[in-house]
Amino acid sequence: MSGTGDLLSKGPATPPTSPHTPKTGTANPLVAMTQNLRTSGIYIAFVLVVALFALLTDGLSLSPGNITNILLQYSYVLVLAIGMVIVIIAGHIDLSVGSVVALTGAVAAKVSISGGHPWWVGILAALGVGLLIGAWQGFWVAFVGIPAFIVTLAGMLLFRGLTYYVLDNVSLSPFPAQYTKVATGFINGIMGGYGYDAFTLLIGVLAVVGYAVSQVRTRVARVRYDQVVDAMPLFILRIVLIAVVVMALAWQLAHSRGLPVVLIILAVLILAYSVVTRSTVFGRQVYAIGGNLAAAQLSGVNVRRVNFWIFVNMGFLAAMAGVIFSSRSNGAQPGAGTSFELDAIAAAFIGGAAVTGGIGTVRGAMVGGLLVGVISNGMQLLGLEQYLQQVIKGLVLLLAVAFDVYNKRRAGGR
Amino acid sequence: MTDNILEMRSITKTFPGVKALSDVSLSVRRGEVHAICGENGAGKSTLMKVLSGVYPFGSYDGEIHFDGQLSKFSNISDSEHAGIAIIHQELALVPFLSIAENLFLGNERKGRGGLIDWNRANGEASRLLARVGLSENPTTPIGQLGVGKQQLVEIAKALSKDVKLLILDEPTAALNDTDSAHLLGLLRQLQAEGMTSIMISHKLNEIEEIADTTTIIRDGRTIETFAMAGEAVSQDRIIRGMVGRDLDSRFPDRTSNPGEEVLRVEHWTVRHPQQDRLVVDDAGFSVRAGEVIGIAGLMGAGRTELAMSVFGRSYGRYQGGQIFKRGEPIQARSVQEAIKHGIAYATEDRKKYGLNLIDDIKRNISAAALDKLASGGFVNAQEEIRVAEDSKKSMNIKAPTVMSLTGKLSGGNQQKVVLSKWIYSDPDVLILDEPTRGIDVGAKFEIYTIINRLVAAGKAVIVISSELPELLGICDRIYTLAFGRITGEVQVSEATQEGLMSLMTRDRTPVRAGAHSASDATGTGTTSTTTTPDDTQEHSA
Numbered sequence: 001m002s003g004t005g006d007l008l009s010k011g012p013a014t015p016p017t018s019p020h021t022p023k024t025g026t027a028n029p030l031v032a033m034t035q036n037l038r039t040s041g042i043y044i045a046f047v048l049v050v051a052l053f054a055l056l057t058d059g060l061s062l063s064p065g066n067i068t069n070i071l072l073q074y075s076y077v078l079v080l081a082i083g084m085v086i087v088i089i090a091g092h093i094d095l096s097v098g099s100v101v102a103l104t105g106a107v108a109a110k111v112s113i114s115g116g117h118p119w120w121v122g123i124l125a126a127l128g129v130g131l132l133i134g135a136w137q138g139f140w141v142a143f144v145g146i147p148a149f150i151v152t153l154a155g156m157l158l159f160r161g162l163t164y165y166v167l168d169n170v171s172l173s174p175f176p177a178q179y180t181k182v183a184t185g186f187i188n189g190i191m192g193g194y195g196y197d198a199f200t201l202l203i204g205v206l207a208v209v210g211y212a213v214s215q216v217r218t219r220v221a222r223v224r225y226d227q228v229v230d231a232m233p234l235f236i237l238r239i240v241l242i243a244v245v246v247m248a249l250a251w252q253l254a255h256s257r258g259l260p261v262v263l264i265i266l267a268v269l270i271l272a273y274s275v276v277t278r279s280t281v282f283g284r285q286v287y288a289i290g291g292n293l294a295a296a297q298l299s300g301v302n303v304r305r306v307n308f309w310i311f312v313n314m315g316f317l318a319a320m321a322g323v324i325f326s327s328r329s330n331g332a333q334p335g336a337g338t339s340f341e342l343d344a345i346a347a348a349f350i351g352g353a354a355v356t357g358g359i360g361t362v363r364g365a366m367v368g369g370l371l372v373g374v375i376s377n378g379m380q381l382l383g384l385e386q387y388l389q390q391v392i393k394g395l396v397l398l399l400a401v402a403f404d405v406y407n408k409r410r411a412g413g414r
Numbered sequence: 415m416t417d418n419i420l421e422m423r424s425i426t427k428t429f430p431g432v433k434a435l436s437d438v439s440l441s442v443r444r445g446e447v448h449a450i451c452g453e454n455g456a457g458k459s460t461l462m463k464v465l466s467g468v469y470p471f472g473s474y475d476g477e478i479h480f481d482g483q484l485s486k487f488s489n490i491s492d493s494e495h496a497g498i499a500i501i502h503q504e505l506a507l508v509p510f511l512s513i514a515e516n517l518f519l520g521n522e523r524k525g526r527g528g529l530i531d532w533n534r535a536n537g538e539a540s541r542l543l544a545r546v547g548l549s550e551n552p553t554t555p556i557g558q559l560g561v562g563k564q565q566l567v568e569i570a571k572a573l574s575k576d577v578k579l580l581i582l583d584e585p586t587a588a589l590n591d592t593d594s595a596h597l598l599g600l601l602r603q604l605q606a607e608g609m610t611s612i613m614i615s616h617k618l619n620e621i622e623e624i625a626d627t628t629t630i631i632r633d634g635r636t637i638e639t640f641a642m643a644g645e646a647v648s649q650d651r652i653i654r655g656m657v658g659r660d661l662d663s664r665f666p667d668r669t670s671n672p673g674e675e676v677l678r679v680e681h682w683t684v685r686h687p688q689q690d691r692l693v694v695d696d697a698g699f700s701v702r703a704g705e706v707i708g709i710a711g712l713m714g715a716g717r718t719e720l721a722m723s724v725f726g727r728s729y730g731r732y733q734g735g736q737i738f739k740r741g742e743p744i745q746a747r748s749v750q751e752a753i754k755h756g757i758a759y760a761t762e763d764r765k766k767y768g769l770n771l772i773d774d775i776k777r778n779i780s781a782a783a784l785d786k787l788a789s790g791g792f793v794n795a796q797e798e799i800r801v802a803e804d805s806k807k808s809m810n811i812k813a814p815t816v817m818s819l820t821g822k823l824s825g826g827n828q829q830k831v832v833l834s835k836w837i838y839s840d841p842d843v844l845i846l847d848e849p850t851r852g853i854d855v856g857a858k859f860e861i862y863t864i865i866n867r868l869v870a871a872g873k874a875v876i877v878i879s880s881e882l883p884e885l886l887g888i889c890d891r892i893y894t895l896a897f898g899r900i901t902g903e904v905q906v907s908e909a910t911q912e913g914l915m916s917l918m919t920r921d922r923t924p925v926r927a928g929a930h931s932a933s934d935a936t937g938t939g940t941t942s943t944t945t946t947p948d949d950t951q952e953h954s955a
Contacts (some may be wrong), residue, residue, distance in 0.1 A: 028656050118693045226803075228815070248921040281784045286425045288781055291770035298728060298767050299835070300753040 020095030035067035041403060042352055042367050049371060051117025054376030061378050067249065072183065072328065075262045076101070076321040080344035081351075082273050083317035085365035088348045089277070090310050091290040091357030092141065092148035096133075096155030097318045097344060101337030102163040104322030109172040109332035112179055112356040119179035126326075127319045132316020133159065135308070142307035158339070164334050173331025181261060183328035196254040197355035203259060204250025207267075208243040215239055262324055269320070273362045286310060301322055304321050327389070346372060346393075350400040418479075419444040419579060419610050420465075425476035427464055434460045435474070435634045442579070442627075447601060447611045449625035449642075451618075451656055453854035457616050457634040462581055466500050481578060497578030501568045501585060504854070509557030514539035516556050517571050524570055542570040544879060555608045560714070562593030569600065581612045582796040584852065585607040586620060590712045591881060591915075592636060598624050616854060618649040632657035641912070653855055665887035666859065668866045672890060673703035675741065675756070675842045683737035684708035684716075684723040693719040693730055695898040701874040706865060708885035708906075710880045710914050714923075717878045718762055720895065725759035726752035739842075753782060760832050762851060762878070764825075768832040771821030775813060778820050778831050783839040805834035810860060814893035816826035826857025833864060845876045850884065862888055882911045894918045 002088050053061040060066060080097050087094045104126040112122030133155070140151040170184070174180075192197040215235070222229050253259060277283040285306045288296040297303050321340070351368030353360030375396060379389045420442040427435040435457045443450045452458050463469050465478065467487030478485045480496055487493045507516050515952045516537045523538060525531030539552035556564060565585060568712055572580055582601075586594040593618075601611055601624060621628060622642065630637040630652065637655050653664075667676055678700035685694050693716045698839055701707045711717045722729035723739065726749035737744050739755055743859035746752040753760075761767040769778050777801050780787055788796050801814035809830045813823055829849060836844055846865070850858040865888060869875055879885050885892050885906075894902040894917035 007885075026634050221796045225800050227796075227799055275792075278794060281788045281793060282791065284777065284780075284784055284793055286771055287773065287777075291773050292766075294767045295770055296781070298749060298759065300726075300749045300839075300921060301781075302748075302750060354772075358770065 004094045024229055025075040041362055041407070042350065042371070042400075045400075046367050046371050046374075048377075049374055050276065053374060053381070057378065060381055061374070062252070064252040066381070067252050068260060070230070070370075070373050070377050071260055071263055071266075073141065073377070074369060075183065075266055077340065077343045077347060077373070078266055078369045079269060079317055079321040079324060080340060081347035081365040081369045082218075082269055082362055083314040083361055084341075084344040085348040085351065085353055085360045086277065086286055086310055087148070087314050087358060088345070088353045089290045089360040090286045090295065090307065092307070092310070094137075094148065094152045094343065095322070095341050096137065096152040096159055097314065097343075098337040098340035099156045099159035099163065100130060100133055100315065100318035101325055101340055102332075102334070103133070103159045103166065104319040105326030105332045105336055106163045106166040106172070106334075107289045108179070108323060108326055109175065110166055113172050113332075114175070114178055119176040123182070123323050125142040126323050127316065130317075130319020130322065131312060132315070134312035135317070138308035138311030141311055142304040148311075151217045153338070157392060163336075167332060167334050169334055171331055175327065175330055180327050180330050182265070183262050183324045184361050185261040186258040187261065187264075196251075197258040198254075199257040200254040201247075201250050204247050204254075207250075208246050211242055211246075212239050255270070263332045265320075265324070270362060271318075272368055277362055282306065282309065287358060290354075290359075291360070343369070343372065346397045349404075352398060352404060354404070355401070368400070417444050417705075418442060420612075421467065421477075421479040422461070423477045423479070425461065425464055425474055425478075427460055427469060427474040433634060433860075438476075438631065438634065438636050440629055440636065441639070442610060442612060444610055445608055446607065446611060446626040447624050449603055449628045450612060450614045450631060451616075451621065451628060453656055453856055456631045456656070456854075457475065457581065458631055460634075461631065462500060462583065462612075462614070465493070466490055466498055466581070476570050494575060497583065498574065498577060499566070499572035499577040499579070500581040501583065505561075505564050505568055507564055507567065507915050510555055512553045512555055513543065513550060513567055514552035516567060517542060517552075517574055519571075521575065526723070530920045532747045534832040538574070542574055543567075545573060547596065560593075562589045562596070564669050565589065565593070565597060566600070568809035573604075577609075577879060579610050579711055581614075583614045585613065586615065586617055586618065588813040590714075592712070594620065598849075616852070618652050621652065622649060629653065629813060632656060647877055656800050656855060664855070665857065666863050666866055668888075670705070670869075670890045672705035673872065675700050675702050676739065677701050678738040678741075679724055680723065680738070682734075682737075682878060684719060684730040685733050687730050687886065688793075692733070694723060697735075697894050697895070697898070697900045697902075698764065699876075699900060701876055703842075703872045703874055704869045705891070706869055706875045706877060706889045708889035708892040709895055710882060710885055710892055710918055712879075712918055715895045715897040715918065716896075719845055719898075721759055721847055721876070721878060722761075725749065725757055725845060728759075753839060753841070755841075757845070758782070758836035758841035758843065759845040760829075760836050760847060762848035764828050764832050767827060769820045772819060772847040774817045774819055775806065775811065775823075775831055776816040778830055779805055779816075779834045779838055786838070786840075796862060802834075803805065809864065824857075826853035826854075826860070829853055829857070829861060830864075833861070835869070841873070843874045844875065845878070847878045848880065849877060850879070850881075858884075878918075882914055885914075904953070933936055 050062075080101070084094060086096065107129045108122035108126040111117050111125045114121055115121075137148075137151050137155055140146045141148045187199060188197050189199075191202065201364060215238075219229050219235065230238070253263075277286065285296065286299045288299065288301055289303055289306055293303065322337070323334060329336070347369030348365045349355070349368070350371055351361070351364030351366065353365065372393065376389060376394065379392065384392075418441050420440065422438065422440040425435050425438045425440075426433070436459055438457065440450075440461070449459050450461070460469075464474050465815065467489050470488040471478075471486035472488075477489075477757060480498065485493075485496060487496070513521070514532075515538050518535055524529050525534065525607070538551045543550060543552065543566075546569050548563060548566050548570070550559065550563065556567065559567065569580070569582075585597055589597060598620060605611065609933050610786040613621070613625065623706050625640060625642050627641050629639040632655070666748070678698075680698045682693060682694055682697045684694040685691070696795055697716075697720055699707065699709070709720070719729050723727050723732065724746070726746050727748055732747075737746055744755050746757065765771060770781070776798050780793075784793060787793050787801070799816060805811065806813065806816055806910050811823075811826060811830045811834070820828055823831065833846075833849070849861050849865070865875055865877070877885065877889060885916070889906050892906060892914060893900050893902070894914055896918050902914075904914065
């Protein structure tokens with residue numbers, strides 16, 4: 001409750017006389033955080049988990065090499081989670097993505113390794129197959145009206161079987177060198193630096209500036225439309241916090257191998273899909289369908305078309321994940337991607353998506369996925385036994401959804 | 415004092431930031447029918463939730479004495495054990511289970527070895543059904559019964575639990591007049607057997623008819639309790655207590671000034687989505703700019719089916735018929751096409767079909783016309799807020815901000831959000847299906863005012879309503895619908911409730927495809943049959 005906030009705060013009942021005095025919320029960060037526990041809870045949990053493992057591993061988990069490792073190791077799950085959270089918001093589920101990862105990776109291998117075509121032809125082939133798979137599943141879900149659970153359960157078997165067929169039941173490797181750069185390549189040394197990569201730091205600075213500019217622009221627009229905005233100290237605090245985290249990450253990466261290519265891919269996807277879900281007609285219709293299907297239909301939403309494209313998109317992102325995964329493992333295996341769908345689903349739910357649809361964010365799913373990644377990685381660093389790692393991951397998922405249900409009930413009030 | 419079965423003393427219930435009930439007292443005498451009236455959000459439901467243990471003892475201040483004992487219910491089953499049964503507005507029956515299974519759900523009739531004794535269950539079910547005047551087979555699935563009969567099954571379920579106090583929340587809201595009358599009769603019969611009932615209702619004529627005592631709640635406080643017998647208690651007296659002011663008229667004045675015909679529907683025929691029968695049979699109607707027409711019909715007459723099938727064939731299977739917009743034939747085979755042609759339909763069930771309850775006000779308002787807010791597929795979120803703020807102001811939507819979830823609004827305010835959504839889509843014709851169902855007197859008046867504003871702006875409005883006084887109060891013309899067919903068209907100046915009712919009950923023979931019974935030529939004299947106003951359509955063509 002510091003001074004500036006009180007001066008700027010105005011009750012919602014008294015509309016400001018002039019648009020130049022912005023209506024602001026509380027200036028107390030703790031109050032602001034608890035006001036919306038549902039959305040901020042995951043971030044708090046994430047910070048706590050990172051701190052816990054940093055403590056347990058004597059800072060090893062935050063070492064440059066390990067941070068790079070986590071990002072490389074979980075990038076494909078995050079890519080899958082982007083598509084999955086959209087599927088879940090619309091009230092569906094996709095159990096087939098693990099098999100799709102395997103099949104698209106196998107197709108890329110067949111084209112690039114057995115076929116001897118250039119690496120990019122392999123990638124394009126994989127993405128094309130992903131889109132076809134998405135259209136296939138979208139057709140059954142949207143136009144025939146079969147529940148996605150069934151369609152994608154069938155798809156899980158179907159595409160796994162096709163993977164065996166494409167690969168003749170044996171692994172294919174190695175990929176051309178350029179292909180493996182997708183997941184294991186780094187941009188390093190473009191601008192030089194003494195023991196650290198200046199380019200990585202520059203990208204970090206650009207990201208921070210971009211974030212700050214977009215925040216200020218949103219704030220200005222909201223004030224112009226006479227909307228409640230965060231109190232100025234809180235607003236600045238948030239930007240500073242983000243800046244610190246991003247710069248710390250960039251600093252650590254710069255001291256390791258530089259900027260991973262896959263991180264750039266991931267950042268572009270996250271940005272693009274955040275905009276798609278938040279600000280496009282398509283994104284809004286996804287939320288409308290998940291929130292109340294009948295009402296969306298009667299409001300003129302072309303439910304079939306939206307559902308169809310949701311699955312086409314999921315197929316595309318699963319193919320992206322397939323390329324990244326096969327690139328990272330430098331080959332295609334018949335058993336690749338097993339249980340990836342569960343990691344992606346877990347990420348979406350831990351990130352606050354509602355089991356009943358209508359609620360969820362790309363950002364939340366990303367933090368949810370990273371949370372699982374940090375926990376798994378930390379447990380590996382600690383050398384915990386395999387069984388314990390599984391048990392703990394299971395409990396985390398359960399607790400995250402329980403926390404969500406508890407919050408909903410608390411907010412439900414009357 | 416001893417003959418009071420229920421004493422609620424100084425009940426105060428606070429939610430974070432809101433005092434829902436402050437110092438409410440309620441005394442119910444043994445064996446009476448006690449009505450509770452109040453606007454939506456006045457605190458009636460909260461009071462009943464306190465009574466039934468949904469809000470457990472300790473979460474409120476004050477005392478509840480039931481049947482001579484201080485009650486400390488910590489959940490619903492506690493209050494059920496004590497003999498209190500609530501029948502909610504939204505029925506809690508499982509549609510795929512049989513009547514008997516529903517009756518004894520959670521209270522199964524067990525025989526030897528803990529298995530369910532179905533003979534005993536069905537036998538007891540038959541007796542319970544007879545008690546509430548239902549002659550149905552107890553093995554019939556609930557889903558096959560109409561709403562009126564389901565309501566009776568709910569009461570039978572309460573009776574099976576040895577209930578002493580029966581609480582009915584808006585029991586007749588979804589019922590037609592015949593079913594309502596039956597229900598009220600049953601309440602009177604149970605009263606004769608010594609049952610005490612509390613009835614929450616917006617239907618003042620029913621309260622007048624059946625209640626012994628009425629308690630009025632406004633803004634979380636008890637306003638007054640009075641006996642209905644003795645002194646002359648008029649409906650106006652109750653309304654005055656509920657809204658805290660005199661309602662000079664329940665309907666705002668409007669000068670009717672219809673322009674040219676906007677929409678005409680001819681020979682509209684629709685089949686039931688599953689069964690092989692016609693729900694709308696050769697129906698036709700027309701509406702002009704600046705005109706309000708009403709569609710009157712009993713439950714099951716096909717009113718909603720007619721409206722929804724016209725609105726982009728969103729109900730049933732299209733069999734035939736043509737829609738004309740300003741004289742030109744149009745195609746509206748999907749909701750999108752209907753909206754494009756300037757038709758809007760506000761549903762009768764706003765929670766199920768009208769709103770995304772887990773989303774906020776602004777996004778619900780923009781849902782039917784997102785394209786207006788978008789350029790290149792991107793929604794202008796700030797403009798959306800401005801649109802919502804405008805609606806909030808002009809429609810008087812009572813909510814903290816346009817970012818409030820619609821699920822938390824009262825029925826009247828939810829209805830205003832639904833109307834805002836369709837008004838923002840800028841239609842030429844608005845079909846309003848039961849626009850005032852389940853909302854209080856004050857909000858009803860506001861809805862009527864909004865309708866008047868729409869027609870003054872040259873829109874054509876079609877109102878479907880179960881309440882004949884409402885249709886007579888706001889419409890220019892009224893069509894009557896019976897068994898899927900238009901049975902009459904009446905100018906409101908010539909219409910009476912009795913005349914409409916006789917038209918609504920006119921053709922009792924089941925409708926078959928293409929069947930045109932000749933028996934419907936005799937009317938009450940104030941009617942004309944369903945031919946379209948032929949002059950107007952030719953001019954605009």
